[in-house]
Amino acid sequence: MTATNTTEWFVKGVEALHHDHVYLARTCFEQAVTERQTPLSSSYLALCQAKTRGTFSDAIARAREAVAADPANPTLHHNLGCIYLLAGKRTEAIDAFRQGLRMGGGEDIIVELDRLGTRRAPPIKRLSRNHPVNKFLGIILSRLGLR
Numbered sequence: 088m089t090a091t092n093t094t095e096w097f098v099k100g101v102e103a104l105h106h107d108h109v110y111l112a113r114t115c116f117e118q119a120v121t122e123r124q125t126p127l128s129s130s131y132l133a134l135c136q137a138k139t140r141g142t143f144s145d146a147i148a149r150a151r152e153a154v155a156a157d158p159a160n161p162t163l164h165h166n167l168g169c170i171y172l173l174a175g176k177r178t179e180a181i182d183a184f185r186q187g188l189r190m191g192g193g194e195d196i197i198v199e200l201d202r203l204g205t206r207r208a209p210p211i212k213r214l215s216r217n218h219p220v221n222k223f224l225g226i227i228l229s230r231l232g233l234r
Contacts, residue, residue, distance in 0.1 A: 093123045100131060109138045126153040130166040143174035161192030168199060177203070207234060 100115030113135035119128045130153040137146035150167040157163060164187025171180035181203060187196045209216050210224040228234035 093119050093128075096122065097128050097131075100128075100135075104131065104135065109135055113139050126157040126160065126163060129153045130163045134166045134169055137170045137173045143170065146170050147174065159190050161187040161190040161196060163187075164190060165192060165196050165199070168196075172199075210234075 096115045096119035100112045100119060103109075103112035103115060113132065116128055116132035116135055119125075120132050130150050133146040133149035133153065136142055136149070147167070147170055150163070150170050154160075154163045154167055164183050168180040168183035168187065171177075171183055181200070184192075184196050184200050184203075188200070206216075207225075209218075209221040210228060211218075211221055214221050225234065
């Protein structure tokens with residue numbers, strides 16, 4: 088088909104995704120990818136597949152291919168991070184978001200990183216984070232509002 092049709096499908100898909108119409112967005116991105124595959128449309132399709140079908144391994148592979156094709160695009164890193172979050176891989180998601188931020192990512196990546204939060208230093212720095220004393224002190228201090 089023509090490039091304008093592909094662009095129209097892509098724009099409709101992004102708009103549907105922003106309005107939480109994930110199934111409609113997936114259909115639009117599938118149509119856009121069949122007409123002309125771009126890293127951005129593949130990344131959005133992977134995100135929609137992860138949200139609707141729960142096929143995380145396929146979605147992660149597709150999103151990684153998109154990032155490899157255009158590593159300077161922060162939107163691709165954001166989509167990959169969201170897929171990792173859906174798959175329950177928090178550390179990989181944070182890495183993807185940080186990489187997107189290094190590539191000039193915008194407000195959406197910052198919001199995701201803020202939502203995930205950062206870990207505070209352990210109460211007793213000489214002990215490991217997993218040490219029972221550190222865990223217990225951290226829980227107590229946070230409940231008392233001192234942390």
